[in-house]
Amino acid sequence: MNKLFNSTGHYYLLILVAFLFACKGEAIPPDETEEGNVFILNEGAFQASNASVDRFNPVTATLSSSVFSTQNQRELGDVLQSLYIDQDQERGYFVVNNSQKIEVVNMEDMTSLATISGFTSPRYFLKVGENKAYVSDLFGGSVSIVDMENNSVSGNIPLAGWTEEMIVVGGRVFVANVSSEYIYVINPQTDKLEDSVRVGIGSSSLGLDYKNRLWVLCGGDYFTDTPGTLVSVNPDNLTVIESFPFESGNYPSRMIVNQAGTQLYWLNNGVFRMSVNGAELPASPILRAAAGSYYYGIGIDPGSSELYVADAVDFSQQGAVLRFEENLTPIDTIRVGVAPNGFVFN
């Protein structure tokens, strides 16, 4: 007993205690978790060059703001439209619409790797083959082909109108086109436009369900009073399976499909949900925007199935992200950058 309190014993005691404290202090800081991050894309205000991307950790509910600018000591640019993550290379492609460029980053720490320019008004980026990607465009009248190895535009595929989201199904690339009544099919081996499917005016979002049906949300056209339509297409024979027209005055947007491929969600003055086997459009939203709120984006966490809703408020102040459980119980509200429009889960 006495030996514990002699000078040598003191040292052993100290070392033991030091070890205990040492082990305790080694929690991994949230920024370094490799999985389970939510990237919130903030468009910013048009021409103000204040687009940003925030990273949210849903487990600790902590937000890291403006992770691109913090890491690279410069602004992201003007109007961030979308983010595409190439899992193989762990690279992220930020499509900055009004800066006419794409920022390529290392997804681990957001370090800028390259900037791709040569676009008119780029919207979405999609990897379509080994080291090849397509980029859709608002005003350019074509889909750009990007060489992902040297990060440059290698060519373009003429496609008149406002091209939006794209998806690869069965080795073919489907492209939505807001200005047209068709979605288009491109062969990524030849980079040639091969076919089209008539769906309705204003197609913007694309998604695949668990039965391998391609869902297309058409937003309609306000200026001709043509409401939107929700259409399911067979991607193999390019036929329309089902078509759900919206009632007059409805111009829906931002359709997403859940991880299991069983539910569709979209925005139409509120958040709507429909089963992919549903017989008709839902009559009422699952979430309605309160006065003074403007729902601008939705996302579903593939792991936890939590629902994220982006509220742009007035497009000038900080936006808000509302998080809900799958059963729509509210979890929390986080203030983010200006005009959040989408989520990417990584």
Place this chain on the structure above:
Amino acid sequence: MNLRILGILTAILISGNFLPGQTDSLVLEAVEISAPRVEFWSTGLKTSQPDSMSLREFAMQGLGELMKYNSGVFIKDYGPGRIASPSFRGTGAGHTAVLWHGFNLQNSMHGTADFSLVSAGLHDYIRIQPGGTSAVFGSGAMGGVIHLGKRTEFQEKVLISAGAEAGSFGRVGGKANIQIGSANYSGSANFIHQNSANTFRYLSRDLLQTYTGGAFQQTGMSVDQAFRITPRQKIHAHLWYLDRGSQLPGKAFQADQGIRAALVWERTGNRNYSEFRSGYFRDRILFEDTLSSISSLSTSQTFTQEAETRIILSDRHILQIGGNLSYQEATSDGYRGDTFHEIRGAAFGAWKYHLNSRWESALSIRQGLRVNQRAPVIPAWGIIRKGKNLSFRTHVSRNFRFPTFNDLYWSPGGNPELRPESGWSAESGFNWSEKGSYGLISSDITFFHSRIKDWILWVPGTNFWYSENILKVHSKGVEAEFEYRKYLGRWNLSANLAGQWTRSTRQNRTGALDGGLNRQLIYVPVYTSQGNIRIYREGFSVTYRHSFTGRRYTATDNSAYLPAYFLGKIHVSKTFYLSDYQFDAYASADNLWNTSYQIVAGQPMPLRAFSLGFHVYWQKPD
């Protein structure tokens, strides 16, 4: 009896115009009851007027440039060749009335007057009057009023002048003017033209860049004629034409054209004054963007008639009554090509009570009408007490602004059910001035507080943005000015320093998540300051101007801002005489300290710029 009234009337004129920094050549005509409304009914308010040397310095530039150094008004300027709009005391661009010969130049479609289209050199006087004066000037005069025009002087004169100016970044300009006068006639014609490649230099992320794709050219012309038909009656006509074409960033282009015409008949009697005026305004704005294939044309026309009469009831009371009838029409691609028109009218009256040489008060009232909508009844009351050195003034008013055509009819989003914006404002001020062997010192301080409700904002809705009477704003602040003048033998020194503190905040939430409550409005700096110092004698002057603009928030919840900045400007002018010719040569440096700054987020502003010019005058000898 006539002489006594004359004396009182002269005193009344002076009482409305006591602020230092005045014109160096205020002409006191024989009978002052005919003083313009902005002076006559400004009891309790403060009016400032940049002097003629300043007007000449800024002749080729827009009104905004002149006001950046000569007033506490914040000018929201998008850059050279582009729109510049005013913000008086934390209010919006639509809350400043710009009166040209008494007619409000606020465009019926967007409700503002683009200051960059108003060349300072086309006007003889520019008077700046902060404060709510809807009772006198009608819809839109909520934050302040700017009064522009040409003086009519019936004297023998023939004056011809021409000049040219060249500046940095590819700017060239020319100016010509002719004035002819006699005992019964006064006429002038003016021409200003500017052409600029606008390839200015600016800093972006510490890298020097050159602005490209922003070339512009601008022309302004005016013709003014005045006739003294009888010793008591005069008629004057004014025509002003402006034209600007600007290239805009992103391969866009905008062309602005405007015609303003005014015809005024005035009769001054022994105990009364009457005026009848008629105005016609036409504006055309074409905006094109090759990138997005947008081409949008908007045209508007306004036809206004106004009549007023002032009667001297006794040596203490003056009464005024008047009416206004206007027709306005606008067509725009923004209204899907439709044309909208409306008739507006107003009846107004005022009473001035001149107790003695120390005390005076004025009460005004106005009732405006728009199509099937009645404006609120608008009263205003002001009082001034003048002492030998110290004066005190106070003014309370109700103010309003009718919604614009764009707010009502823009497709999509316009709201025909909009109510007028309205509010109350109050201000008090002290002015102290003293002249001695040390020179002339004067100082002025004003405290103001304003409340506006039903402020129209465009807010995001289901499928598009729409306009709504949604905001309540409180605006309060303090404005202080000091002026010093000294005559030093051959030389004169004049210096002034002004500072403003403005807190203009939202008083309500637009929604549950709105973080804007009690936050400063965007683009309203809390602190601003201007200083000018000039040393001059006959034929030579050096003027240095300095301004400070505080931080401006760019997000409605104040989560982002543009930093504060200082700007300096120096102007040197030398005059040579050669028989009947006067030859002015001048040089200036703008942004002398090479400040890198932005007034509007994302819009670069030029670094240091130089300009050189000359002007030749020929006056027919007496």
